[in-house]
Amino acid sequence: MPEARFDAAKGLFIRRWGEMAASWGISRTMSEIHALLYLATQPLCTDDVMEQLAVSRGSASTNLRQLVNWGLIHRVHHRNDRKEYFDAERDVWQMFETITRERRRREVQPIVETLQRCISMIEEDGGRLTGQARKDTDAHRKRFTDILEFCGLMNMLFDLMSKAGRSGLKPIAKTIGKLVG
Amino acid sequence: MPEARFDAAKGLFIRRWGEMAASWGISRTMSEIHALLYLATQPLCTDDVMEQLAVSRGSASTNLRQLVNWGLIHRVHHRNDRKEYFDAERDVWQMFETITRERRRREVQPIVETLQRCISMIEEDGGRLTGQARKDTDAHRKRFTDILEFCGLMNMLFDLMSKAGRSGLKPIAKTIGKLVG
DNA sequence: CTATAATTTCAGAAGTTACCGAAAGGAATA
DNA sequence: TATTCCTTTCGGTAACTTCTGAAATTATAG
Numbered sequence: 001m002p003e004a005r006f007d008a009a010k011g012l013f014i015r016r017w018g019e020m021a022a023s024w025g026i027s028r029t030m031s032e033i034h035a036l037l038y039l040a041t042q043p044l045c046t047d048d049v050m051e052q053l054a055v056s057r058g059s060a061s062t063n064l065r066q067l068v069n070w071g072l073i074h075r076v077h078h079r080n081d082r083k084e085y086f087d088a089e090r091d092v093w094q095m096f097e098t099i100t101r102e103r104r105r106r107e108v109q110p111i112v113e114t115l116q117r118c119i120s121m122i123e124e125d126g127g128r129l130t131g132q133a134r135k136d137t138d139a140h141r142k143r144f145t146d147i148l149e150f151c152g153l154m155n156m157l158f159d160l161m162s163k164a165g166r167s168g169l170k171p172i173a174k175t176i177g178k179l180v181g
Numbered sequence: 182m183p184e185a186r187f188d189a190a191k192g193l194f195i196r197r198w199g200e201m202a203a204s205w206g207i208s209r210t211m212s213e214i215h216a217l218l219y220l221a222t223q224p225l226c227t228d229d230v231m232e233q234l235a236v237s238r239g240s241a242s243t244n245l246r247q248l249v250n251w252g253l254i255h256r257v258h259h260r261n262d263r264k265e266y267f268d269a270e271r272d273v274w275q276m277f278e279t280i281t282r283e284r285r286r287r288e289v290q291p292i293v294e295t296l297q298r299c300i301s302m303i304e305e306d307g308g309r310l311t312g313q314a315r316k317d318t319d320a321h322r323k324r325f326t327d328i329l330e331f332c333g334l335m336n337m338l339f340d341l342m343s344k345a346g347r348s349g350l351k352p353i354a355k356t357i358g359k360l361v362g
Numbered sequence: 363c364t365a366t367a368a369t370t371t372c373a374g375a376a377g378t379t380a381c382c383g384a385a386a387g388g389a390a391t392a
Numbered sequence: 393t394a395t396t397c398c399t400t401t402c403g404g405t406a407a408c409t410t411c412t413g414a415a416a417t418t419a420t421a422g
Contacts, residue, residue, distance in 0.1 A: 009299040010321065016295040023288050025206035027380065041320050046399075056382045061400055063380095082390060082398060090324065092331045107204050114197040118190040139222050140191065143271065150273045208410065227369075237412045242370060244410095263367055263420060 010039055014053075029055055030063040034072055034088065043076045043085035071098045097162045104158070108151060115148045191220055195234075210236055211244040215253055215269065224257045224266035252279045278343045285339070289332060296329045 014035040021031030032053055037044060044052075049060045064086055067073040072095065076085040089095050122141050129137055195216040202212030213234055218225060225233075230241045245267055248254040253276065257266040270276050303322050310318055 009302040009325075012295060012302075013299050013325065016292055020288055020292050023206050025204050029380075039321055039324055041317055057399085058383065058401080059381055065400085082396095084399080090327075092327045096331065107201055111197055111201050114193060118194050121190040121193075136222055140220055143220055144190075144194065146271075146273045150277065210410075238369085239371080239413070240411050246370085263369095265369080 013039065027063065029053070029059055030066055033060070033063050034067055037067075037073050037086055037088035038090065040088070043087040045083045045085050047083075049086075070102055093165055100158050100162070104155065108155070112148065112151050115144050115151075118144050119148070194220065208244065210234070210240055211247055214241070214244050215248055218248075218254055218267055218269035219271065221269070224268040226264045226266050228264075230267075251283055274346055281339050281343070285336065289336070293329065293332050296325050296332070299325050300329070 014032050017035035018028040018032040021034075022028045033049055033055075036049065036052060046057065046060050046064065049055070049064065050057060053060075055063075064073070067086075068075060071089075073086045073088045076087050078085065089098065119141060122137050122144070125137060127134075195213050198216035199209040199213040202215075203209045214230055214236075217230065217233060227238065227241050227245065230236070230245065231238060234241075236244075245254070248267075249256060252270075254267045254269045257268050259266065270279065300322060303318050303325070306318060308315075
């Protein structure tokens, strides 16, 4: 009987998941730990993570905490065992919602606030400007507003998708398909 | 007459745009240059970028080329002028499509291929495994498949959104809203 | 073809991020 | 309370990314 390739697949996925995250501004190790816990059939403790991914205790601790903060994994306690175990959210749809919500809060919200501020700064100038300066501010207002509207629309869409959930997306996609042609 | 706050707004936006990009794995300078060109009312040359953002010639050149590769800005030539000028895409919807297409190609496609490979690795084991190993592979197949399906659904959705374009999104959102309740 | 202007490349420098491992801190047990 | 086991913190370091400035390359005009 040929060797089962299970472990190879697991390793392959974990590495790729880490690489992908790295290019999205998330640390490779944090993402590898997430992949490990996502695949695990039971909660793992810090030492399991250290052993399986060959990372230090400090790194494991820090990254596990960050994952908990993101809401992607949860702490689990067992009776008669001091150790803390960690268990990942396994519903892909829920994962998506969690990640989307966090990134929106951390990274989209600031740009939205900045855009609003930029627009009101321009409004303060009112119609007092003339000539090129006037043309420039008008152009800028439009460009700020365009992005702001886009953000609003995307926020709305993600809210709807979250509400719809996994079961709801397929019919939605189908409907959009009809609308678009 | 109080000083126009136009320049302040411009600077504020450029800085924030750069910060946001940094947390999404895109270099700060590249994103600041993009913001500068997005706001500009006419194409700018390398020296304009160097001067306004205080970056070196090398950095300006490299980052401008990357932006061209992404398809977010375009080279513009003027008659009787050797200099190259750069002009940004200003349609936010088009920008979104461009970025989405590139990131999909660069970062989503690899994970999709990996997932397919992981799944076929597991299939190779067929039903030969028993006991815990069998349970594990079954669990993993499901988890790989879940993500793969999710990617497929998201790809589809983004395709539809691109097709729909700016004008089409609002009605779509409205329709989804009705579907979801 | 030569001179000039502009762009790209590259080696080294600077800055940033993430990791390690040991020490400190905290909680459960006896 | 002392002991043990586990978790978190943190200074130093290694690895990586990005920038700079100048040299090399390319393109244009005369």
